[in-house]
Amino acid sequence: MNPPSPHHRWPQRAAGDAPGLGYGADYNPEQWPREVWPQDIRLMREAGVTVVTLAVFSWARLEPAEGRWDFGWLDEVMDLLHEAGISVDLATATASPPPWLAERHPEILPVNASGQTLWPGGRQHWRPTSPVFRAYALRLVEKLATRYGGHPALAAWHVNNELGCHNVHDYSDDAARAFRTWLRARYGTLDALNHAWSTSFWSQVYGDWQQILPPRLAAAPVNPTQQLDFKRFSSDALKDHLRAERDLLRRLTPDIPVTTNFMVMGGGQDAMDYADWAAEVDFVANDHYVVPGPQALDELSFSANLTSGIAGGRPWFLMEHSTSAVNWQQVNVAKRPGELARDSLLHVAHGADAVCFFQWRQSAGGAEKYHSAMVPHAGADSDVFRAVTALGRTLADLAPVAGSVRRPARAAILFDWESWWTAELDSHPTSRLRYRQEALDWYSAFLDLGVRADVITTRADLTGYDLVVAPVLHVVPRALADRLTAFAEGGGHLVTTYFSGIVDENDHVWLGGHPGALRDLLGIRVEEMAPLLDGESVPLDDGGTGTLWTDRVKVTDPSVSVVASYAAGDLAGGPAVTRRPLPGGGSATYVSTRLGPQGLGPLLARLLDAAGIRGDLPAEVAGEVELVVRTDGGGDFWFLVNRTDRPVQVPLGAGKLLVGEQAPAEGGDTGAVLLAPRGVAVVRHER
Structure with missing residues (x-):
């Protein structure tokens, strides 16, 4: 488990309420006339709503002009909710600055890698490193905390909203200055930075800190370690903004827990290292939206499982998901009967102690007017609202679940943000590799076999696990290699894959042959990688088929057994999957190609059998x-x-x-x- 935050607290429920699971949504009353508000409250009570997130995108309403404040409407809504016994997760409203701020201070606007300013008209048009934006944002936070810190409806603070969803990578001059400061703190000297970045290549040696820039658009691929460090810096810059708002809130309202909504989900939300952010909040909250496809349900489960891993197995808060269709996909598919409840309860299964949607009432205008809500355009007399109220009753029946924690499985999948970032950089053996997809394929294989597996981060303690799969664990610092070696030598069964163990924390190749830091543990050596072209595949002698990638594997330890070999092509007869038994009863297995979820099934079944792991359900329903x-x-x-x-x-x-x-x-x-x-x-x- 991750170490708990020293301030770990769960939001308070309304006075007099028994403990139970939270239920609600983002509530945006400012979009509606006052006469709708009492109807909203009545329907919330009918649906079983216990908590709402309020004021997420309200800065322009709260401060319509610089220094002119309007809290009357929010006072009224807070009071109405309290009278109805509904708690409030109050947002700091800093996610989207008002037009007057961007007009007065255009220097807060983000800049992309091509040097283009990102203008107002959408949301999150602010630089994470802008001192001007930070000052205005904290002034707003102070106003809200001073006014509502003692309000009886207040259950938690919601910092900003989906930090980094649209503005994580800013290439402005503010970002350049902050990046240099971050690099000084990381490396101390220019000599250390030049070594880490291998600047002797392409005549990039830096003689002054001022020469260093973010990886802006260049004539050729930008230095890869510079790109990696900018990803680290960008995640840290947003984390720093989270800390700034959080610290002010803790000083002014020390008894109110603080969180922000992560985005652990499919669709490429890789820019924020949430494993690193988890200790900064009092409880983990997450937003998740289903992306249609053959593994859509598995991806939901994977993300909820990973969120639990980020939270250290403790309960977390599902801050946003959808009752039905969203508005931002190429084709926005409505949910089928039963999916609203199933999707919600699958998050609860993986540790969510609150289930919330975006949003309460479907917008009549604006960019998200076709995004589903608890109260759709059709109103309360609708299948969606009937499903919403039925889910409210179900969550009430599940009140005893509240506060329970994840029961650890015997198997785990190791997930690493730095490997995700680095494995998909440019100038690699293939641009087709997708780190998260390989991890998801392994997860689907576990599900198909009916075997529970936790999704954990590289910060987690491996004690208690019998089998750990580390797919595409590309970045392996020496300390991590030692931990994985100790796990396997201590009796654990480690499985890793192609493009693993290749580089250290500076994106420097571990020399001597691949898979580098894990080479001796695995008992193999790869001199040359052999990625496959689009449409190419290679048969294996066990009936499997490899795609995307192959390796020219040489066995270097006589104890290594070849589990499967390539059956055709230049690699015919060569090892495709190897396993090295270890004296302590553990093993180290290497999979040199992408097998996909179906192809991984037979292999995983053998690995589970060797580790003595069985599913808990009868064989006839395993996988179903x-x-x-x-x-x-x-x-x-x-x-x-x-x-x-x-x-x-x-x-x-x-x-x-x-x-x-x-x-x-x-x-x-x-x-x-x-x-x-x-x-x-x-x-x-x-x-």
Whole structure:
């Protein structure tokens, strides 16, 4: 688990409420006339709403002109919510500055790599490193904290919103100055920086800090370590803004927890190192939106699982997801019956103690008017709102789950932001590699086999895991290599893949042959990588098919066994998958090609068998039903999620059904849980 934040606190519920799961949405009353507000409150109570996020994009309403404040409307809404027993996660409203600020201070506007200014008209048009923006933002935060810090509806502070969603990589002069300061702190001297960046290549040696720039548009590929450091810096710059708002809030309202919404989801949100951010908030919150595709449900589960890993297994807050279609994809598909509840409860299964949507009432105008909401354009007399109220009742039934934590699995997938950043830089053996996709493929293979696997970060303690898969673990500093070696030599089973162990923290190749830092542990040596062209594939002698990548693997340790070989082409007869047994009972396995989720299944089954890991569900439903387990110490909550579009029965055993439908018992049978298509059941098992 990650070390807990020294300030770890969970938001308070409304006075008098029993503990339970939170339920709600972003609420934007400023979009609607006052006469709609009482109707909103009435419908919120009908739906079972307990918490709303308020004022996310309200800066222009709160401060319509510099120094002219209008809090009357927010006072009224806060009071209405409190009277209804609904708690407020109050945003600091700094996500989108008002037009007057950009007009008066255009120097707050971000600049892209080509030197173009990003103008107002959208959102997040501010530089993370702008001292001018920071001053105005903190002034607003101070006003809000002073006015509402003692309000009885206030449950938590919501810093900014989706930090870095649109402005993470700023190449302005402010960013250049801050980047140099960050580099001085990291390297200390120019000699150290020149060594780390290998500036002797292409005559890039720096003689003065002022010569260093962000990786702006250049005539040739920019120095790769410069690119990597700029990614690190950009994540840190946003983290610094989070800290600035958080520290002010903690000083003025020390009893109110502070968070911000992460974006652990598919679709390329890789720029913020959330494993590094987790200790900066009092509780982890996340936004997730489903991206359609064959692994859409698996990706949702993967992201929720990873969010739990980031949170150290503790409960977290699902700040945003959608009731149905979004507005920003190429084709925005509405959710099918059952998916609203299934998607929500799958997040709860992986540790979410609050389920919230964007947004409460669907907008009549603006950029997100076609984004679904709890109250759609059709109003309360709609299938969506009926599904929303049904979910509210289900979450109320699951009140005993609140506060329970992730029950660790025996297997884990290791996830690393720096490997994600670095493996997909330019000037590599292939531009087709997608780090997160390889990790997701392994996760899908676990799901297909019915075996639980935690998704954890490289900061996590590996103790307690029997099998750890580290796909495309490209960046391996010496300390990480030592930890992985100790894990395997201590009896653990390590699995890694192509393009792993290749470079150190400076993006310098580990010399002597690949996979570099892991070469001796794996007992193999790769002299040359052999990526595949688009459409190319290579058969394996075990029936699998490799795509994207191959390696010319040489076995260097006689104890290594070849699990699978290439069956055709220049690599025919050469090792494709190897496994080195270790004296302590552990092993180290290398997979030199991309097999995809279906191709990984047979291999993973063999690896799990060697590690003595079995699924917890009967074989006849393995792969059809995902099992996720939370525990409160006295017992376990089993979440059973139907991954199919047809009914599935799962034996109930000695468990107590909390949510779901029980099939009739036959004879001496203890009964079964009947999962509807895309359905979810929750079963309590006492210890």
